[in-house]
Amino acid sequence: MSVQLPIYLDNHATTRVDPRVVDAMLPYFSTHYGNAASRTHSFGRTAEAAVDVGRGQLARAIGASTDKEIVITSGATESDNLAIKGVAHMLRSKGDHLITAVTEHKAVLDSHHALEREGFRVTWLPVDKEGLIDLQQLADAITDQTLLVSIMAVNNEIGVVQPLAAIGELCHKRGVLFFCDAAQAVGKIPLDVEAMHIDLLAFTAHKMYGPKGIGALYVRRKNPRVRLEPMMHGGGHERGLRSGTLAVPLIVAFGEAARIATEEMAEESKRILALRHRLHQGLSARVPQIFLNGSISERTPGNLNLSFAYVEGESLLMGISDIAVSSGSACTSSSLEPSYVLKAMGVGDELAHTSIRFGIGRFNTEAEIDYAIERVADVVTRLREMSPLWEMVQEGIDLSSVNWAGH
Amino acid sequence: MAYSDKVLDHYNNPRNVGALPKSDPSVGTGVVGAPECGDVMKLQIKVNAEGVIEDARFKTFGCGSAIASSSLATEWVKGKTLEEAAKIRNTDIVQELNLPPIKIHCSVLAEDAIRAALADYKSKQKQDNA
Numbered sequence: 001m002s003v004q005l006p007i008y009l010d011n012h013a014t015t016r017v018d019p020r021v022v023d024a025m026l027p028y029f030s031t032h033y034g035n036a037a038s039r040t041h042s043f044g045r046t047a048e049a050a051v052d053v054g055r056g057q058l059a060r061a062i063g064a065s066t067d068k069e070i071v072i073t074s075g076a077t078e079s080d081n082l083a084i085k086g087v088a089h090m091l092r093s094k095g096d097h098l099i100t101a102v103t104e105h106k107a108v109l110d111s112h113h114a115l116e117r118e119g120f121r122v123t124w125l126p127v128d129k130e131g132l133i134d135l136q137q138l139a140d141a142i143t144d145q146t147l148l149v150s151i152m153a154v155n156n157e158i159g160v161v162q163p164l165a166a167i168g169e170l171c172h173k174r175g176v177l178f179f180c181d182a183a184q185a186v187g188k189i190p191l192d193v194e195a196m197h198i199d200l201l202a203f204t205a206h207k208m209y210g211p212k213g214i215g216a217l218y219v220r221r222k223n224p225r226v227r228l229e230p231m232m233h234g235g236g237h238e239r240g241l242r243s244g245t246l247a248v249p250l251i252v253a254f255g256e257a258a259r260i261a262t263e264e265m266a267e268e269s270k271r272i273l274a275l276r277h278r279l280h281q282g283l284s285a286r287v288p289q290i291f292l293n294g295s296i297s298e299r300t301p302g303n304l305n306l307s308f309a310y311v312e313g314e315s316l317l318m319g320i321s322d323i324a325v326s327s328g329s330a331c332t333s334s335s336l337e338p339s340y341v342l343k344a345m346g347v348g349d350e351l352a353h354t355s356i357r358f359g360i361g362r363f364n365t366e367a368e369i370d371y372a373i374e375r376v377a378d379v380v381t382r383l384r385e386m387s388p389l390w391e392m393v394q395e396g397i398d399l400s401s402v403n404w405a406g407h
Numbered sequence: 408m409a410y411s412d413k414v415l416d417h418y419n420n421p422r423n424v425g426a427l428p429k430s431d432p433s434v435g436t437g438v439v440g441a442p443e444c445g446d447v448m449k450l451q452i453k454v455n456a457e458g459v460i461e462d463a464r465f466k467t468f469g470c471g472s473a474i475a476s477s478s479l480a481t482e483w484v485k486g487k488t489l490e491e492a493a494k495i496r497n498t499d500i501v502q503e504l505n506l507p508p509i510k511i512h513c514s515v516l517a518e519d520a521i522r523a524a525l526a527d528y529k530s531k532q533k534q535d536n537a
Binding site: 310329 | 439444448474523
């Protein structure tokens with residue numbers, strides 16, 4: 001079977017919009033273009049009805065008990081900001097302490113940094129070598145001043161799934177709110193905000209085969225009722241939590257994407273997991289000295305994050321220019337620092353520089369995986385022949401014993 | 408990151424990849440950089456009786472620009488005397504490869520590698536003459 005190049009294996013960055021989703025949204029651009037807040041005429045009522053359908057699909061995808069718990073936003077970054085700052089600002093008189101983990105997405109980390117500058121205190125939980133937080137450390141960190149615990153469902157670099165139900169239960173018992181950034185999780189792994197005691201949950205359309213520019217925040221209304229201070233003031237849309245005219249076509253698309261992902265999750269997960277195994281086994285058979293970053297068992301099906309020792313990540317990306325993946329190498333970041341997620345797991349900088357993230361998704365095929373195995377294996381082999389580190393290791397030199405002239 | 412055509416050419420067709428015998432007194436070896444910094448360059452020169460660099464080899468762990476910088480460095484030192492080779496500046500490499508500001512450190516490393524190889528050769532010669 002032939003493959004069409006380039007191959008997209010960067011489904012954690014974003015996903016292709018499913019054609020069924022495009023079909024669902026298109027009529028809401030030129031035919032049903034009303035403002036969902038215009039209740040006085042049929043254009044508006046048609047738009048509002050479409051929004052209601054979408055909101056219901058989103059609620060069902062995460063097990064929310066009512067549609068009213070879904071607040072539409074522009075994406076997961078906005079949802080993260082609204083959840084963290086909204087809770088902290090609303091509950092300022094009740095406490096000044098927040099808990100999160102060092103491997104969270106930048107939108108979560110930076111929201112906490114902003115609150116630190118306002119005088120809030122933050123506990124940054126470490127992760128173990130698998131990328132998982134320690135529940136006992138979380139329990140020990142909670143005080144009577146703690147307002148919110150923010151732990152992501154699935155890490156965007158290593159695909160590792162945190163123990164959400166246990167975290168939720170702990171927070172619920174201790175009377176602390178639990179916010180979960182589930183941008184990489186919704187539609188990929190089963191989520192249930194009731195069973196998992198999640199009080200706030202951020203997600204976005206473009207990670208699950210929907211369009212960019214639309215996201216949502218689940219905000220629990222009962223047991224307990226979560227109150228937030230809004231960031232966007234205006235016409236009082238979304239029950240005052242997020243003013244601004246609703247993006248009707250995008251909400252329709254988001255809902256449809258959530259419906260498809262939820263309905264097809266079981267089957268799709270199996271298929272994608274088989275592709276990941278094929279990729280991992282294929283590469284392992286062809287290339288020695290590759291290392292998996294992050295837990296193998298607590299992991300989303302589509303994520304494979306590998307370090308190809310002695311080959312720098314950016315040079316590897318350059319060699320496989322017809323395959324779209326991303327790297328934890330410093331050279332691919334503007335900061336020239338290697339991945340903070342890998343660093344937090346105790347992966348040395350020298351291995352972090354060699355990491356590649358493969359993100360397998362709905363539209364990938366076996367033929368594409370086979371092509372990727374061949375290409376990556378060839379380029380790694382070629383670059384190792386060019387690598388002084390590989391040469392030294394072949395000569396039996398222990399690289400950690402070398403006195404490097406760093407710069 | 409957009410690479411210049413010259414960087415791509417050196418990356419796809421690196422010149423003078425390989426190794427010269429390290430213990431040969433006519434060979435100078437320079438290893439610079441560190442794995443945790445994401446780049447290590449090994450540059451070797453072979454010097455003839457007239458003091459002219461007649462061969463050069465490199466191996467590099469690093470990004471495409473680091474590979475291109477060291478590949479270019481081996482091309483440039485060949486046929487030069489030790490004095491001429493010592494005059495190669497990182498800014499010459501930046502200009503030739505059209506490196507963006509964020510990749511200037513790759514050219515610095517290549518200049519360091521040339522100097523380290525020259526210094527290694529000279530210290531070997533001193534030992535031989537002692």
